[in-house]
Amino acid sequence: MSTAYALVADIGGTNTRLGIVGEKGDQPIECVKIQNADYTTFLSAANTYLNQTNISTIANICMSIAAPIEGPAIPLTNCNWVIELDEVRKVFDANISAVNDFEALGFALQNLPxxxxxxxxxxxxxxxxxxxxxxxxxxxxxxxxxxxxxxxxxxxxxxxxxxxxxxxxxxxxxxxxxxxxxxxxxxxxxxxxxxxxxxxxxxxxxxxxxxxxxxxxxxxxxxxxxxxxxxxxxxxxxxxxxxxxxxxxxxxxxxxxxxxxxxxxxxxxxxxxxxxxxxxxxxxxxxxxxxxxxxxxxxxxxxEDNIGLVGCAVYASTQMNFATSPFKGNASTREQ
Known part of the structure; x- marks a missing residue:
């Protein structure tokens, strides 16, 4: 059975952090931080990131977004991006879940090292x-x-x-x-x-x-x-x-x-x-x-800069199905 990888994204007003999760309870891996100003949309940022990993298929996407989550189109409060959930779902053919960025941080609080x-x-x-x-x-x-x-x-x-x-x-x-x-x-x-x-x-x-x-x-x-x-x-x-x-x-x-x-x-x-x-x-x-x-x-x-990604992973584990991941170990971070 193929691995149902999840893309986790912590989307802030200035920076976005991205990572991969392969199994419930896993820490995000392949974590990167990008500048929002370098990309016209979240989709372009996510595509660029995934093309640089060895992951070809994403079954689940969990996003924490610096804005109120009030509908399928989510404009960021301090950035000109608009996250179109239906468009992201169609492009990646994936299950989509979105939470407020601080809600994700709250999920991470109980397990902070x-x-x-x-x-x-x-x-x-x-x-x-x-x-x-x-x-x-x-x-x-x-x-x-x-x-x-x-x-x-x-x-x-x-x-x-x-x-x-x-x-x-x-x-x-x-x-x-x-x-x-x-x-x-x-x-x-x-x-x-x-x-x-x-x-x-x-x-x-x-x-x-x-x-x-x-x-x-x-x-x-x-x-x-x-x-x-x-x-x-x-x-x-x-x-x-x-x-x-x-x-x-x-x-x-x-x-x-x-x-x-x-x-x-x-x-x-x-x-x-x-x-x-x-x-x-x-x-x-x-x-x-x-x-x-x-x-x-x-x-x-x-x-810890990746707290938001950890919170996304915790939230995603309650919302999505994961298969066994070949990846284990602690989260690593790199910058693009």
């Missing part, structure tokens, strides 16, 4: 299975996951947290809120906690504090702030890290993830030196009458 996570603050031992993953990257979102006793597998619930209203507490933050609302009609969480958010906050900081503006990238801003050699960059990252801590605290109150909060994404990694500081935890816990409750949540940094 300890080598891929770093404990940042809070308790070191969790007593419950309910966990939450929060990510800042091209956009912002979160998902919760749990594995109740007596059930065979975990469940995962995603949301659209990046579009929540930006939480403002300090007087000067109202000026930032007004700046973002004027530019985008509305000041949402994602307008600060994202790659573009770094640039917008930096632009506002330079204007508000009358500091020299430089045409620099988001990574250059965080790197300069880490060196401490530019006041505008320093203020930008401090403001973003403070709002990040506040938002994560709000999400913890909404979801009560006593099993741990996992912070994920490219912007999150850039902010990690600030996340590790005591001030981040202090802002996270500053919830008035619920401050004592906030001290019970462990916070971790998730450093």
């Amino acid at each position: 300890t080598a891929n996570v770093l404990h940042v603050s809070g308790p070191t031992a969790a007593t419950e299975t309910r966990k939450m993953i929060v990510g800042a990257g091209t956009g912002f979102n979160a998902a919760t996951s749990a594995k109740p006793a007596g059930f065979g597998m975990a469940y995962s619930l995603s949301a659209e947290c990046g579009h929540m209203t930006l939480p403002i507490e300090k007087e000067f933050e109202w000026e930032l809120r007004n700046y973002l609302a004027q530019k985008y009609l509305r000041a949402s969480v994602e307008r600060v906690l994202s790659g573009q958010g770094i640039l917008d906050v930096y632009s506002w900081v330079c204007t508000f504090y009358d500091l020299p503006y430089q045409a620099i990238s988001g990574p250059m801003i965080t790197e300069s702030a880490l060196r401490g050699d530019d006041k505008a960059c320093n203020l930008t990252v401090e403001i973003i890290a403070s709002i990040f801590a506040r938002v994560v605290g709000d999400l913890a109150l909404a979801n009560l993830p006593m099993g741990g909060i996992y912070l994920y994404g490219g912007v999150t990694r850039a902010l990690s030196p600030w996340i590790k500081r005591c001030s981040f935890r202090e802002i996270f816990e500053a919830k008035g009458r619920q401050t004592n409750l906030m001290r019970n949540f462990p916070i971790y940094l998730a450093n």
Whole structure:
């Protein structure tokens, strides 16, 4: 009997990760990361990838997509791709399954290898299975996951947290809120906690504090702030890290993830030196009458880029049929 391989795809706003799964419980193999801007559609990216592997037939495709899953045509929130599920099904003659990208991350949470996570603050031992993953990257979102006793597998619930209203507490933050609302009609969480958010906050900081503006990238801003050699960059990252801590605290109150909060994404990694500081935890816990409750949540940094593919594989194993795979071993990663 031929192997019913599955293509797993973690489709983000900037990058897409692709891998192959051959059997229930397998880790994705032949994992690659591509730049969305290098391809006109997901189909062209998937075809190019499969042509470079030794897999000629794909029976199943599971995609995690950085957008709400609301119909057969799924436009990405932060990319001009539109994923046409029926078209993908016809081109590959395969079974198709699609989940929100953070829903896939939630499925992966219950089985994350300890080598891929770093404990940042809070308790070191969790007593419950309910966990939450929060990510800042091209956009912002979160998902919760749990594995109740007596059930065979975990469940995962995603949301659209990046579009929540930006939480403002300090007087000067109202000026930032007004700046973002004027530019985008509305000041949402994602307008600060994202790659573009770094640039917008930096632009506002330079204007508000009358500091020299430089045409620099988001990574250059965080790197300069880490060196401490530019006041505008320093203020930008401090403001973003403070709002990040506040938002994560709000999400913890909404979801009560006593099993741990996992912070994920490219912007999150850039902010990690600030996340590790005591001030981040202090802002996270500053919830008035619920401050004592906030001290019970462990916070971790998730450093594994292929978590989304692992989550796709877990989800696919519940939706699709797999045959025996000749591939075994750990996931490997390469870049195109």
